Amino acid sequence: MGSFTRECLMLRACRGGGLDPHQDPRPRARGRRNLALAQAFSAPSEQDGRVIFRRRTMYQRILVPLDGTDTSDLALREAMRLAEGSTTHLLLLHVIDDYPTMREFASNEALQDLRAHRRRRGEELVASRLRMVREAGVAATDIVCFAMESTPASILEAAAVNDCGLIVMGSHGRQGIKRAILGSVAESVCRNSPVPVMVVPSPPRG
Numbered sequence: 001m002g003s004f005t006r007e008c009l010m011l012r013a014c015r016g017g018g019l020d021p022h023q024d025p026r027p028r029a030r031g032r033r034n035l036a037l038a039q040a041f042s043a044p045s046e047q048d049g050r051v052i053f054r055r056r057t058m059y060q061r062i063l064v065p066l067d068g069t070d071t072s073d074l075a076l077r078e079a080m081r082l083a084e085g086s087t088t089h090l091l092l093l094h095v096i097d098d099y100p101t102m103r104e105f106a107s108n109e110a111l112q113d114l115r116a117h118r119r120r121r122g123e124e125l126v127a128s129r130l131r132m133v134r135e136a137g138v139a140a141t142d143i144v145c146f147a148m149e150s151t152p153a154s155i156l157e158a159a160a161v162n163d164c165g166l167i168v169m170g171s172h173g174r175q176g177i178k179r180a181i182l183g184s185v186a187e188s189v190c191r192n193s194p195v196p197v198m199v200v201p202s203p204p205r206g
Contacts (some may be wrong), residue, residue, distance in 0.1 A: 063164040065093045065155050065185075068125050071170030075200040076129060079168040080157055083138045090140040091162055094122040095154045097147040119144065152188035159195060168198045 064079045066072045079090055096118050126142040133140040143162075147154045160166055171186050188199045 006073050019176045044181070054205065059088055059165040061089050061091060061162055061164040062166045063093055063097065063155070063159045063162065063167055065169045066126060066129060067094070067170075069170065071202045072198065073129075074203060075168050075198075076133070077172040078198065078200050080133060080136055080138050082166075082168070084136070088139070090133055090138060091158070091164060092126045092133070092140055092142045093155065093158050094126050094142075094144045095147050095151045096122055096145065097151045097154075115146070119146075150188075151185050155185070155189050156193055159193065164195060166198065167193060168200065171199050171201045 059082070062079050062083060064072075064076050066076065074104060076092070082088065083090055096115070122144045126144055130140055130142045143158060145154060145158070155167065157170075158164075169186055169189065186197075186199050190199060203205075
């Protein structure tokens with residue numbers, strides 16, 4: 001192939017790709033690389049006099065149901081690990097469920113007092129975890145609500161309403177009946193959730 005033919009083929013290839021055949025392609029490659037980096041990180045922000053770049057992840061919002069147990073705290077730490085240094089926002093959820101026995105045997109006044117007490121405890125729980133998350137530099141908000149139908153349904157509704165792309169939760173709650181109930185909660189959420197669910201197992205017993 002003659003030099004004239006090779007030159008014509010090179011010109012055609014460059015023009016087809018929108019390139020200048022007489023221009024060094026390396027700056028364009030650097031531009032593409034810089035664009036990829038810009039897309040991978042958010043706009044810089046200033047924190048304590050430092051410029052902070054946060055990476056973007058596939059999950060912009062992660063829902064973390066909390067019940068105050070070691071297992072739910074492990075799930076929270078895992079969610080914090082996923083969100084660390086990124087633009088991901090954590091939603092800390094505490095669902096207050098009136099067990100059927102409470103509604104059946106408690107008087108209306110006693111039930112209201114119990115609900116108020118449990119709401120205060122729930123708010124204290126998520127407030128303490130919220131402080132821990134924010135002190136670690138992770139964006140987060142908290143939600144405390146009463147279960148309208150069931151705890152799993154409330155978790156799924158919170159994930160849908162807040163457009164969460166992932167749910168991170170513990171596999172079991174406290175020992176005994178609560179352990180069985182909260183274990184079934186995780187199972188039900190996994191079975192019915194339209195978004196991915198990460199279930200963190202209980203810590204090993206010493």
